[in-house]
Amino acid sequence: MVFLNNYLLDNRELDAPLFVTFYQCVVTVGLCWLMHLLAKMCPGVVDFPSVKFNLKTSREVLPLSVVFIGMITFNNLCLKFVGVAFYTVGRSLSTVFNVLFSFIILKQTTSIHALICCGIIMGGFWLGVDQEGLAGSLSWSGVFFGVLASASVSLNAIYTKKVMPAVDGSIWKLCFYNNINACILFLPLILVFGEVGRVASFSRLTDLNFWGMMTLGGVFGFAIGYVTGLQIKFTSPLTHNVSGTAKACAQTVIAVVYNSSSKSLLWWTSNMMVLGGSSAYTWVKSREMQKTAHRGPQDSAKEKLLPGEKENPGV
Numbered sequence: 001m002v003f004l005n006n007y008l009l010d011n012r013e014l015d016a017p018l019f020v021t022f023y024q025c026v027v028t029v030g031l032c033w034l035m036h037l038l039a040k041m042c043p044g045v046v047d048f049p050s051v052k053f054n055l056k057t058s059r060e061v062l063p064l065s066v067v068f069i070g071m072i073t074f075n076n077l078c079l080k081f082v083g084v085a086f087y088t089v090g091r092s093l094s095t096v097f098n099v100l101f102s103f104i105i106l107k108q109t110t111s112i113h114a115l116i117c118c119g120i121i122m123g124g125f126w127l128g129v130d131q132e133g134l135a136g137s138l139s140w141s142g143v144f145f146g147v148l149a150s151a152s153v154s155l156n157a158i159y160t161k162k163v164m165p166a167v168d169g170s171i172w173k174l175c176f177y178n179n180i181n182a183c184i185l186f187l188p189l190i191l192v193f194g195e196v197g198r199v200a201s202f203s204r205l206t207d208l209n210f211w212g213m214m215t216l217g218g219v220f221g222f223a224i225g226y227v228t229g230l231q232i233k234f235t236s237p238l239t240h241n242v243s244g245t246a247k248a249c250a251q252t253v254i255a256v257v258y259n260s261s262s263k264s265l266l267w268w269t270s271n272m273m274v275l276g277g278s279s280a281y282t283w284v285k286s287r288e289m290q291k292t293a294h295r296g297p298q299d300s301a302k303e304k305l306l307p308g309e310k311e312n313p314g315v
Contacts, residue, residue, distance in 0.1 A: 001220035009080035014202045016195040017076050022186035025179045027218025032176040051176040060166035064159040065181035071152035074145045081142030084255035088248045089128035090146035092274040095281050097154035117281035124273025131267040
């Protein structure tokens with residue numbers, strides 16, 4: 001999905017990142033309806049909750065949807081400016097923002113070991129920025145949007161925790177309402193930023209191959225959410241983080257090989273610092289949760305892993 005989005009967003013003829021993201025949200029809503037229908041037709045084969053629209057629930061999810069729009073938009077804008085190879089480092093500060101916002105908003109403190117992991121991630125981020133600058137391929141716009149994307153991911157985790165009761169704790173209902181709200185909120189943004197004219201004048205507007213690639217991006221996004229949910233359900237957040245780290249490594253290597261790029265040892269070091277720090281942070285939090293579990297539920301509840309910390313922040 002990352003490579004496909006990079007291809008779509010790097011299109012010189014269509015400079016409309018908001019429209020691309022809007023369309024993928026529409027595809028996600030359509031797939032939620034399709035899965036809902038399949039679950040009704042084949043209850044023993046497809047497991048998916050009912051997703052009937054409720055205006056009250058939509059309003060309750062709205063604050064999260066605003067953050068969600070920022071997250072997916074800044075994420076795609078980062079990908080548009082930095083490319084796939086630097087993408088892992090470009091938006092790697094999610095864990096750091098998790099710690100910061102948890103302290104500011106939730107009044108939760110963090111252990112010294114977890115803070116050391118955050119320090120490693122920040123060191124890898126700045127080393128990566130430095131190496132991209134020396135190579136002459138640094139985009140400060142990409143770095144800026146990457147930082148905003150990281151902050152949005154962290155806020156998304158916190159607000160997800162707050163609105164879960166409104167959707168009966170169902171991640172799929174949340175996905176449905178989030179994307180419906182996003183579709184509505186994207187429309188005025190597309191108008192304000194003048195993307196309607198760019199889309200209307202796009203030469204490949206009637207090209208089925210283009211729309212097929214756009215739809216495939218939405219399908220991949222939906223599929224990733226489905227597989228991620230299954231993985232966390234049947235394994236653990238730590239296992240998910242390890243596989244996410246492996247995916248990020250493979251993604252970076254493939255991008256470098258595909259583009260025939262030559263990267264310095266320090267550039268690779270920055271990636272390893274980000275990925276290693278992210279994995280170490282999740283491992284430290286997992287150990288802390290295991291220890292607090294022995295002290296009783298009241299203590300352990302205070303140190304719960306945020307939803308956004310279940311995933312590798314560099315992914």
